Amino acid sequence: MSTLDIPGVPFPLTPSARSTWEVDAPDRRVSIIAFPHSDLFVAPDAGASAINSVTNLNAATLLGEAPAGDFQFTAQVGVDFVSAFDAGVLLLWLNERYWAKLCFEYSPDGEPMIVSVVTREVSDDANSFIVDGRLVWLRVSRIDDVYAYHASIDGVTWQLVRAFVLALEGVSPSIGLEAQSPTGEGCAVTFSNMSFTSTRLADMRDGT
Numbered sequence: 001m002s003t004l005d006i007p008g009v010p011f012p013l014t015p016s017a018r019s020t021w022e023v024d025a026p027d028r029r030v031s032i033i034a035f036p037h038s039d040l041f042v043a044p045d046a047g048a049s050a051i052n053s054v055t056n057l058n059a060a061t062l063l064g065e066a067p068a069g070d071f072q073f074t075a076q077v078g079v080d081f082v083s084a085f086d087a088g089v090l091l092l093w094l095n096e097r098y099w100a101k102l103c104f105e106y107s108p109d110g111e112p113m114i115v116s117v118v119t120r121e122v123s124d125d126a127n128s129f130i131v132d133g134r135l136v137w138l139r140v141s142r143i144d145d146v147y148a149y150h151a152s153i154d155g156v157t158w159q160l161v162r163a164f165v166l167a168l169e170g171v172s173p174s175i176g177l178e179a180q181s182p183t184g185e186g187c188a189v190t191f192s193n194m195s196f197t198s199t200r201l202a203d204m205r206d207g208t
Helices: none
Strands: 022-024 029-033 060-065 071-079 087-095 098-106 112-120 126-130 135-143 146-152 159-164 174-180 188-197
Touching: 029 060, 029 174, 060 087, 071 087, 071 098, 071 174, 087 135, 087 188, 098 135, 098 146, 112 135, 112 159, 126 159, 174 188
Parallel strands: none
Antiparallel strands: 022 029, 029 188, 060 174, 071 135, 071 188, 087 098, 087 174, 098 112, 112 126, 135 146, 146 159
């Protein structure tokens, strides 16, 4: 499968099957229409048959192997929300059983929210804060063996969403983008001003 070179990301990203990502290099923007009824989620109360199935992992992704060491991966995310759980996502991926996503997501109450999910066989689901608007900044950082998820309204002051460890022996994680529309017929998602640096995040909790 062919790869895409994305401005601000120093390694190639591979689109998932059937996904069509539009790259606007001059404006440093990537956009996609999420597939109808698409998601990455294994419900905590799912039965064994659902846990053993991968049919619910059908969201469009754009991923590349993350370089070794500390990093910060940042993007401004815009979503034309239509239906509950529509989202633009920064995605950390090990395999179909182990992954984590930082979402700008439409709540069932019709409010844009920051949501995070970490999946180890089954997914958890944690809401963070409501966003007044349809544009936000998201950031994934790695500090040694710890990943930190942050969100920001202005791209300057960052709020910690969660910190966690996710690792599998012999598996190199991938990092990238995802778009989903679990209950709807699709939504437009745009990722802009992306950057990937090897700068170590000094303090997860001080707003930088």
